[in-house]
Amino acid sequence: xxxxxxxxxxxxxxxxxxxxxxxxxxxxxxxxxxxxxxxxxxxxxxxxxxxxxxxxxxxxxxxxxxxxxxxxxxxxxxxxxxxxxxxxxxxxxxxxxxxxxxxxxxxxxxxxxxxxxxxxxxxxxxxxxxxxxxxxxxxxxxxxxxxxxxxxxxxxxxxxxxxxxxxxxxxxxxxxxxxxxxxxxxxxxxxxxxxxxxxxxxxxxxxxxxxxxxxxxxxxxxxxx
Amino acid sequence: xxxxxxxxxxxxxxxxxxxxxxxxxxxxxxxxxxxxxxxxxxxxxxxxxxxxxxxxxxxxxxxxxxxxxxxxxxxxxxxxxxxxxxxxxxxxxxxxxxxxxxxxxxxxxxxxxxxxxxxxxxxxxxxxxxxxxxxxxxxxxxxxxxxxxxxxxxxxxxxxxxxxxxxxxxxxxxxxxxxxxxxxxxxxxxxxxxxxxxxxxxxxxxxxxxxxxxxxxxxxxxxxxxxxxxxxxxxxxxxxxxxxxxxxxxxxxxxxxxxxxxxxxxxxxxxxxxxxxxxxxxxxxxxxxxxxxxxxxxxxxxxxxxxxxxxxxxxxxxxxxxxxxxxxxxxxxxxxxxxxxxxxxxxxxxxxxxxxxxxxxxxxxxxxxxxxxxxxxxxxxxxxxxxxxxxxxxxxxxxxxxxxxxxx
Amino acid sequence: xxxxxxxxxxxxxxxxxxxxxxxxxxxxxxxxxxxxxxxxxxxxxxxxxxxxxxxxxxxxxxxxxxxxxxxxxxxxxxxxxxxxxxxxxxxxxxxxxxxxxxxxxxxxxxxxxxxxxxxxxxxxxxxxxxxxx
Numbered sequence: 001x002x003x004x005x006x007x008x009x010x011x012x013x014x015x016x017x018x019x020x021x022x023x024x025x026x027x028x029x030x031x032x033x034x035x036x037x038x039x040x041x042x043x044x045x046x047x048x049x050x051x052x053x054x055x056x057x058x059x060x061x062x063x064x065x066x067x068x069x070x071x072x073x074x075x076x077x078x079x080x081x082x083x084x085x086x087x088x089x090x091x092x093x094x095x096x097x098x099x100x101x102x103x104x105x106x107x108x109x110x111x112x113x114x115x116x117x118x119x120x121x122x123x124x125x126x127x128x129x130x131x132x133x134x135x136x137x138x139x140x141x142x143x144x145x146x147x148x149x150x151x152x153x154x155x156x157x158x159x160x161x162x163x164x165x166x167x168x169x170x171x172x173x174x175x176x177x178x179x180x181x182x183x184x185x186x187x188x189x190x191x192x193x194x195x196x197x198x199x200x201x202x203x204x205x206x207x208x209x210x211x212x213x214x215x216x217x218x219x220x221x222x223x224x225x
Numbered sequence: 226x227x228x229x230x231x232x233x234x235x236x237x238x239x240x241x242x243x244x245x246x247x248x249x250x251x252x253x254x255x256x257x258x259x260x261x262x263x264x265x266x267x268x269x270x271x272x273x274x275x276x277x278x279x280x281x282x283x284x285x286x287x288x289x290x291x292x293x294x295x296x297x298x299x300x301x302x303x304x305x306x307x308x309x310x311x312x313x314x315x316x317x318x319x320x321x322x323x324x325x326x327x328x329x330x331x332x333x334x335x336x337x338x339x340x341x342x343x344x345x346x347x348x349x350x351x352x353x354x355x356x357x358x359x360x361x362x363x364x365x366x367x368x369x370x371x372x373x374x375x376x377x378x379x380x381x382x383x384x385x386x387x388x389x390x391x392x393x394x395x396x397x398x399x400x401x402x403x404x405x406x407x408x409x410x411x412x413x414x415x416x417x418x419x420x421x422x423x424x425x426x427x428x429x430x431x432x433x434x435x436x437x438x439x440x441x442x443x444x445x446x447x448x449x450x451x452x453x454x455x456x457x458x459x460x461x462x463x464x465x466x467x468x469x470x471x472x473x474x475x476x477x478x479x480x481x482x483x484x485x486x487x488x489x490x491x492x493x494x495x496x497x498x499x500x501x502x503x504x505x506x507x508x509x510x511x512x513x514x515x516x517x518x519x520x521x522x523x524x525x526x527x528x529x530x531x532x533x534x535x536x537x538x539x540x541x542x543x544x545x546x547x548x549x550x551x552x553x554x555x556x557x558x559x560x561x562x563x564x565x566x567x568x569x570x571x572x573x574x575x576x577x578x579x580x581x582x583x584x585x586x587x588x589x590x591x592x593x594x595x596x597x598x599x600x601x602x603x604x605x606x607x608x609x610x611x612x613x614x615x616x617x618x619x620x621x622x623x624x625x626x627x628x629x630x631x632x633x
Numbered sequence: 634x635x636x637x638x639x640x641x642x643x644x645x646x647x648x649x650x651x652x653x654x655x656x657x658x659x660x661x662x663x664x665x666x667x668x669x670x671x672x673x674x675x676x677x678x679x680x681x682x683x684x685x686x687x688x689x690x691x692x693x694x695x696x697x698x699x700x701x702x703x704x705x706x707x708x709x710x711x712x713x714x715x716x717x718x719x720x721x722x723x724x725x726x727x728x729x730x731x732x733x734x735x736x737x738x739x740x741x742x743x744x745x746x747x748x749x750x751x752x753x754x755x756x757x758x759x760x761x762x763x764x765x766x
Contacts, residue, residue, distance in 0.1 A: 012559045016741035025737070041569060043227050055725070055743035058695055060226035060553045093228055110226045111557045114565055364697075373731035377717040414717070414730050518639045518703060520665045529703065529714045530639075542715050546698035556695045558738055560716075560731045 002144045004127075005136040006204075007032075007119045008217070015109040016056045019044070022109060023075050024082035030119050034076040034130040036204065037117035038220050042068040043110035044090070056108065065110060066092035070220075076131045085129065116217040118142070118204070142204060232552040235571055236363050238469045239273035247574045248272065248450050249331035250586055252338065254466050254478035255288060255319065256326045257353055259494075260504070264305040266291075270470045272330055275301075277308050278319065286321065288328045290314025299474040300357060300505045323480055324353030339425060339588055339597035341454070343464040343480040347629040349487040354497050355478045357507045358467075358540055361549040362451055362475040365467040368539050369453035370567055372431035372445060373560040376414035378542055379535045380528035381407045394457045394535055406604065409433060409441050416443075420566045425449065425597050426587055427570070429563045432612065440609040442616050446600045447567055449587040450574070454602045459623075460485040462602045473548040476506070484627045500534065508540060516541045598633055640702050643669045650762055654755040655679075661687075661756065667711075669702050672760050677747060678702055679756070680722070683709045688722025689749040689758055695726070695742055720744055 009030060013022040027035060045064050047057060073086025084105045092100070120127075123134025127144055136142070238245040255269045256278055266279040268291060275293035278286055290311040293301070318335055320327050322344055329335035338344060343351060358365050368374065379395060384405045395406045413433035421428045427447040434440045446454040452466040465479040481488060501508055510517045516531045523530025529538050557565060570587070577585040588594050603623070607615030624631040641663070646655050655670060656679070666681040669692060676692040678701050688711065692701055699715040706712075708728075710721045719728040724744035732738055748759040 012562050012565065014559060014736065014738045014741075016556065016738065041572065043231075045226065053740075055741050056226075056556070058554055058691060058745055060228065062228045062230070062553075065226070065228050093230075111555075112559050112561065112565060114562070114569065374716050376731065378715050415734065416731075417733075515639050515703075520639060523705060523714075528705070531703075541703070542697075542699055545700035545703070546693075550698050554693065554695065555697055556742055558696070558729060558732045559736065560733070 002125050003136045004125055004142060004144050005121050005123070005134040006142040008117075009119055010114070010116050012112045012114050013109070015111040015113065018052055018106040018108055020075075020082045020084060020105045021052070022113075023084065024077055027075060027077050027082055027119070031121065032077075032119035033122035034074060034127075034133065035117050035119040036074050036130070037072070037115050038217060039068060039071040039113050039115040040220055042071070042113035044068050044107050045110045046092075046104075046107045050108075052106070060110060063094050066090060066094075066097075068113075074129045116220060144204065226555055227552045229553055232549075234575065235568060236361050236549050237472050238362065239472065243575045243579065244571070245272060246578045247571070247586065248469070250336070250578075250583060250589060251331070251450060252320065252327040252329050252335065253451075253468050254325045254355070254476070255328040255468075257355055257478075258321060258324045258326060259353075261286070261326065266305050266308050266310075268302050268308060269328070270299060270301065271328065272469050273471045274315075274330070276317075276328075277310060278326060279310070286319040286326060288317040288319050288330075290316065299470050300507065302504045323348065323351040325478055325480065336589060337592070337594040339594050341448075341464060341597070342462065342484075342599060342631060343454075343482045345598075345629065345631065346482050346484075347487075350483040350629060352481045352488040352490045352493045353479065354481075354494070355476045355506050356497075356501055356536070356540075357474065357476055357505060358543055359474050359512070359548070360543045360546065361472055362467045362469040364543045364546055364550040365475050365477065366447075366451050366453070367564050367567070368543055369455065369465065369467070370427065370429060370445070370447045370563040371561065372416055372418055372429060372443065372563065373414075374542070376410045376416075377528055378538045379407075380411050381533075382411075382526055382528070384408050393533075394463070409435070413441065416560075418560060418562055420563045422566070422570070423600070424587065424593075425600060427563060427566055428600065430616075434609050435606075438609055439606050440612040442605045442607060442612050444602055444604075444616050446602055447563070448600070449570060454600050456603050457481065459604075461488075484623050484631060500536075508537070510534075510537050510540070512544055641668045643671055645671045646758075646760070647673055648760050650760055652757050653760050654753075655758045656756045658751060658754050658756060665706060667702065667704075667706060670758075672747065672758060673762060675747075675761075678704075678711070679749070680706060680711055682706075682711075682722045686722055687749045687751065687756065688720075688724070689747040690720060690722070690724035691744040694718060695744055718742075722746075 011026055013026050027033070044066050045060060047064050067090065069089040069091065071086065071088040073084045073088070075082040075084050088103050090103060120130050120133040123132055125133050125135050125144065127133050234243055236244065238248050249272065253271060255271055256267060260267050261278065266277040269276040269278050269288060275291050275297070276288050277291040279289055281287040292309040292311045317328050317330050322338065375395070384407050395410065413435060416431040416433050419430040425446070426449040429445045429447065431443040432440050443456065448454055451468065452464060454462060454464045457463045461481055461483050463479055463481055465477055468476045468478055470476060481493065500510070516537055519530050527533065529541065531537050531541055574586045577583070583589055588597060601616060601620045603616055603619050605615040605619040624633060644656060646653060655672070656668070660668060661679070661681055668679045670677050670679050677689055678692045679687065679689050681687055693699065694701055694713040694715065696713065696716060696718050699713050701711055701713060704711040704713055708719060710719055710727065712719045717730040718726055721727050724746040726739040726742035729736065729739045750757050
């Protein structure tokens with residue numbers, strides 16, 4: 001279990017750019033090398049034939065519109081662009097796309113999206129999901145847990161006794177976005193609920209000492225369950 | 226950009242609509258007391274319904290259904306002798322507060338009124354007025370939760386002498402500086418905007434970091450579902466509802482609240498009656514006369530060329546979008562974050578009502594509603610490295626010096 | 634006595650696809666060279682920028698639909714009075730002064746433009762059938 005430097009944050013990302021481009025802008029703005037984010041209710045669009053650099057059309061053709069109901073993902077910067085891995089629930093207005101399984105992160109948001117998340121800075125600690133992140137020695141409020149540690153269930157409960165309002169978030173990183181279906185969702189575990197019997201690679205454990213109240217991100221995450 | 230279907234869901238408020246169901250959970254301004262003082266009954270066109278304010282058998286005001294012709298104009302205002310009541314139609318309760326008759330058109334028991342400053346102030350310190358805007362209520366509300374536009378739409382290219390500006394917004398000096406508000410808005414057009422959800426809606430903070438190591442902090446509020454509470458001057462705030470007449474027309478109803486001197490109601494009323502015609506309170510400047518647009522004035526004096534009254538600028542902006550803004554063509558920026566946060570709350574409320582969960586809506590939790598006070602709404606200046614206490618401090622000072630009980 | 638309207642009256646032109654002479658050159662020789670035109674039902678605004686070149690772009694600002702007929706003709710383009718979004722004569726948004734510093738969002742925003750040129754003492758526009766946006 002490694003204490004790492006992390007910042008709880010809220011932000012809006014620009015619409016009209018490909019999602020991964022907007023998220024890349026956001027990471028750069030905050031000085032993060034990676035982040036874990038949660039977005040809810042974000043209108044989106046996919047315009048056939050529109051190249052990444054072209055302006056968006058004036059009018060949204062309803063056949064091209066849809067909505068990200070929620071997205072929970074880790075993001076890492078490579079160059080100027082962010083790459084995403086995580087879970088999402090979405091729907092398109094076009095009924096022909098109802099059973100789509102692939103969620104392309106190069107689609108565009110149809111308006112700026114509000115999101116909450118945790119940001120990480122570049123450092124020496126290797127994390128499979130977050131890239132190399134910075135250790136925190138000064139009163140850490142977040143711990144990075146490896147697979148072995150997650151497997152030892154009593155550890156989480158022991159920590160829960162020690163830390164006030166400890167919340168353990170686990171996301172299934174073993175599957176990329178490409179194979180997701182709405183039916184396969186179990187993104188969260190919270191110490192107040194049953195632990196899922198899924199295999200996780202890494203987890204975050206943190207306590208509520210940050211200036212920014214955690215109630216918002218907790219409410220959002222429970223709404224996704 | 227959103228789909229036409231979603232746009233319809235958030236804008237349409239007639240009796241069987243989803244947004245209409247949310248709005249009907251709340252009290253709405255139905256008429257000014259000054260309208261009732263001239264005659265009764267009076268017509269009230271509200272939330273797509275054709276109604277009238279009458280005195281019932283017990284001598285209380287009540288909102289009843291009036292018989293109306295198909296194709297009647299939206300703001301039809303028949304004389305009281307011509308009003309005929311549809312006796313089998315719905316009737317609704319009415320409460321008079323501070324010069325406005327509020328009505329509740331929803332199911333079940335009406336909720337409590339929150340204890341906002343505009344309701345707590347002495348009668349001498351609150352003035353009520355209304356005006357017609359020929360557009361959908363939602364775009365009228367959204368201009369009120371858009372802190373970025375004031376630096377452009379309401380930009381005065383020169384600053385006025387502050388003496389003759391009683392009752393006019395943005396014409397006061399900013400507290401603790403000698404800079405007029407119009408100058409602050411003009412020179413610092415790129416505010417940092419913070420939005421927080423509250424028990425009444427949203428608290429919106431606009432920060433303008435000035436060159437002198439100081440920051441101008443402006444706090445405005447959204448009161449769910451259709452109102453705003455914003456500062457007007459160092460002494461006064463505006464609490465303004467954007468009340469649907471139908472899907473294509475609305476009235477703004479405003480309570481001007483003073484924390485210091487009694488309001489000069491004669492002057493406020495006279496200023497506004499010069500700009501509106503009775504009995505419909507329709508503004509004299511409108512689409513037909515291009516809002517008084519003057520290109521020479523646009524070059525020399527005001528950003529819009531439409532005169533000094535900022536209410537006219539807002540009217541132009543919201544009516545110019547069309548009767549119902551076509552949001553399939555809308556492109557919001559990050560500076561529109563308060564609008565985006567508001568629409569999230571509205572859509573969550575629509576979903577909650579659809580699931581039969583009215584208690585999840587803002588200010589629908591019984592006894593607790595009366596404990597909602599304020600909200601804080603002011604302009605303040607503070608050192609940039611520590612601005613967050615300044616508004617709170619300025620608010621407490623104003624409340625301490627207030628002749629009526631404004632304590633929090 | 635009629636007062637000159639501050640915004641010129643709309644010019645309506647309906648014609649098949651192709652180049653059409655929509656106005657005489659003199660029509661734009663007014664103090665504020667801007668005229669609303671409706672071409673095959675599409676509401677547009679015709680204006681001359683500071684370089685003397687013509688622009689013919691959609692009439693409503695892509696931000697929130699404000700009427701660009703009331704725009705500020707300045708900085709070699711047309712600026713919406715609502716939030717100061719600035720468009721060049723091709724309809725490309727070139728500035729959004731209230732967006733956060735460094736925001737690239739303006740690059741993704743463009744108002745559709747109708748090709749327009751001057752020849753033979755007239756202003757010509759390339760019409761398309763109906764509203765194709």
